[in-house]
Amino acid sequence: MTEGGDTAIRNDPRQAHRASLMLRRAKLVCQSGEYLCLIRDVSELGVGLGFMHDVPPEPRTLLQLANELTYPIERVWTGKRQAGFRFGAEVTLDEFLRENSQFESRPLRLQMSAPVRLGEGRDVYDARLLDLSCEGAKFTSSVELPEGKLVTFDLEGLPPQLGQVRWVEGKRHGLRFQQPVTTEELAACALHLQPFDQTRSRGFSQLLAKARAA
Template sequence: MLAGEQVVETSYSFSTQAPGPPERRTQERHVKILRVGVFVVEGRRELCLIRNISAGGLMAHVYSPVKVGQQVIVELKTHERIPARIAWVRDSNAGVAFDAPVDIEALLANPVTLDNGWRARSPRIEVDRAATIRVDGVPSLARIRDISQSGAKIETAATLVIDGDVVITPEGFRPIGAVARWQEGDRAGIVFNEVIRLNELIAWIKSA
């Protein structure tokens, strides 16, 4: 767990840009699983926790000093070495720009397995898509802010009942039955009643 805050899960984006610095947040974060990666800096191998990753780069919590412009090698999977450079540094976070875009679909299709043999949570993909959410049959507008095969984070003015049933219909997608797990103001987290097929999810994301 990172010092002074709860751990958030790794998020994915198909953008060819490297992620920017993290926002300053005061709200408590929900505990998730961060993907572990490796930086090779000046011949040293350093573990890092990857917060966000896009086709063009990543943002990571680092444990050794790095400098803007410094060349690094990033290892996201065994035997996969990605040349990159440090784009920005803020506190213990660093932004990394890949020398060439990576295949996000391949990363999503091969989620990391933990040392104890358990598989990490489904990768979370950042989106900004309209949706309709039904609570007790009453429809309300919503926006999906991130989504995985098993759930989503949304923004809506509707009041959700924790552990209550909802139906969400993302724009351009079919209705999905779900259960509300948390709500803080207009933001909420829902868990789908089914695991969405990865190729179906990626096709919807790319249809925007």
């Protein structure tokens, strides 16, 4: 649908309640994966999103905020690296704008699975990515790395990173990058690891059911 299809949303009498969010990060959860997006504006009826790559082609998807609040949405228009979506359920705009969370500083995380190579001096370890943010990553490794350890982090689609192990829970590790990756780098990595023509319907269906029940 073209951008003109957004007329009904933009001309809604409640448009005075529409608010600019100054490009707040969020993620679009699709059957092919999770993709970084920027919230441009929002109203009780819908939301405008910007992307660092082509708009994901699925017309019905899920929008998830950093606090994990999730909203079913349907695309009503598409432009160059931007799109407008209609909410699939009633939205409390104040709650959406506040984006309250029990984890006030939690960064937006994209859940992705991919092989990772970790380096510590001459030693190299294989690991598996669980999620990725601009600030760091979560991964599993058969080798338990101690907290505070500095390691190199090599993930396909992302420039090599140096990070510090911040926490360990069994095989799961939390890594904080010494220098955060950019929004553009994170978005490009997500698309590289999750092409639009692949699907992972099980996780998407579970999240969709959870969102509809909320």
